Amino acid sequence: MKTTTYLPAVAGLAICATGALADTPVLQVMTYDSFVTEWGPGPAIEAAFEAECACDLQFVGTGDGAALLARLQLEGPRTDADIVLGLDTNLTAAARETGLFAPHGVDADLDLPITWTDAEFLPFDWGYFAFVGNQGEAAPASLQELADSDIQIVIQDPRSSTPGLGLLMWVKAAYGDAAPALWEALADNVITVTPGWSEAYGMFLDGEADAVLSYTTSPAYHLIAEEDASKVAWPFAEGHYMQVEVAGKVAGTDQPELADQFMAFMVSDAFQSVIPTTNWMYPAVIPADGLPAGFETLVTPETALLLSPEEAAATRDAALDEWRTALSQ
Template sequence: MKYLALATGLFAATTAVAETPVLTIYTYDSFVSEWGPGPAVEKAFEAECACDLQFVGAGDGAALLGRLKLEGDRTEADIVLGLDTTLTAAATATGLFAPVELTAAYDLPMAWEDTHFVPYDWGYFAFVKKADQAGPANFKELADSDLKIVIQDPRSSTPGLGLLMWVKAAYGDEAPAIWAGLADNIVTVTKGWSEAYGLFLEGEADMVLSYTTSPAYHLIAEEDASKAAAAFDEGHYMQIEVAGKIAGTDQPELADKFLAFMVSDAFQSLIPTTNWMYPAVMPKDGLPKGFETLIQPVKSLLVPADMADAVREQAMTEWLSALSQ
């Protein structure tokens, strides 16, 4: 009887595990790092979903769409989290994303009207430097300086892609000349954000492409005020990060539940001090102390999502041409 009871218990446990629904979310590596939002989000959502939430790191943000295109209908993803408005039109055009019916009290610098993607955070791209170091006031001053910078590859990284869009939005037809001037300032081009920021912290460059919010990490998490973002007078390019549901998911209700959770206070309150961005929905307790010290761009730059594909292709060609000289 003892063995029968043990066997019965093992069968019941195995059945329970087998029946636990799994929600698979593709995202970028830093999101699922031990210091990113992923671990806390997973714990909080699993506490209310009776499911197994599995994050899959897929490189940097821009690499997500490339992986999804390769996998097509065979993808194991139920949700993709980490695209931005530079990529949403291209992502929608794949036919792999389902429309989403969800409303929220977004605290974004623009009205949100996309029917396939849900925003979860936003911020501005910037070059981060030492706080006591004089920074350039714009890209032309940067190109004329001896400052060494680290940037990310726009083919794999959303910050890298954001930089291309930033230069193009600010300078239009002058963009190729800007890149020609910047070419000798670039120490290296990394695949993703983490590698680039690490090189900056190791002293391999004077500045790194990141966000206006990045100094908040050092100030709040490390009590270190030695980093600052350089304020550019031509404006800063905005990034709005989003998540979308895969049309072929076998967990549609669970995916919808996660997207709704994503704009809840439980998720949004984690964003400022784990992803170090502005939350898409303002948490009930507001922003943490320290965010008020961040620079505020004099001008917000953003190419509309429906124009992003064409601008991206031209900007990519100009960037590749300049760096190949």
């Protein structure tokens, strides 16, 4: 008798549970791998947004930042992504050319060093590229001094990584027509080129390189999370190239209201307060509690370098050729 009555009850519960899951809307956000790791911003942001949206927020990691654009260009209108998060201003012109993005519709007071007017791409964080080395070791004062030294560095591939592409733009913005000569001198310092930031930074931490291409904010991780002040960003006389990371709403999303809700959530305190101590960048909107203690110790470049999205797009192919030529010799 118990079996006869129990099984239909269980079956009924299973059907109800399946129906409930089927009714939960899903928002898919395509981003870079480090964003979705357990130590990245993804888990905390997912929990905070799902508490508001009654939805299932799914982050999909796709290599490093520049790989996002390549995947998006490959998938085109067939993409399952509702939001693409992790492009930067060196890539937004090419992303715009795909015709896959809709206006974000968010009006927010952003805390950026530049005026933001892009209607399709909305910033979520920003920072400055820098070479990070160990405290107490001789540090070069410029890209040229680094190239003239015997310091061994690891960098990222500009075809798959936004820091790698940022270095190309940095050299081009600082040296212009003299960029090929700088790359020729710097090539001997490069011990390897990795697909993404995580691999490169891991090699540096393992002692396989003297320094790594990263950010002026990277030492904050070691200082705050590890109470370790041994990692430092080197300030360079030419200035430092800025990165502004953005997200965009895919025009063909089948969850337009949820996508709009996420874009607005992205500049809220619930999202922005997570960024400094998980993505280790400056938030696009300073949280109500301000920046964490330790950020005041970071290097502040005297000169900020940044090409417009259009300038970066026009420069990219020539800069890649210069980089490839130098590193292949």
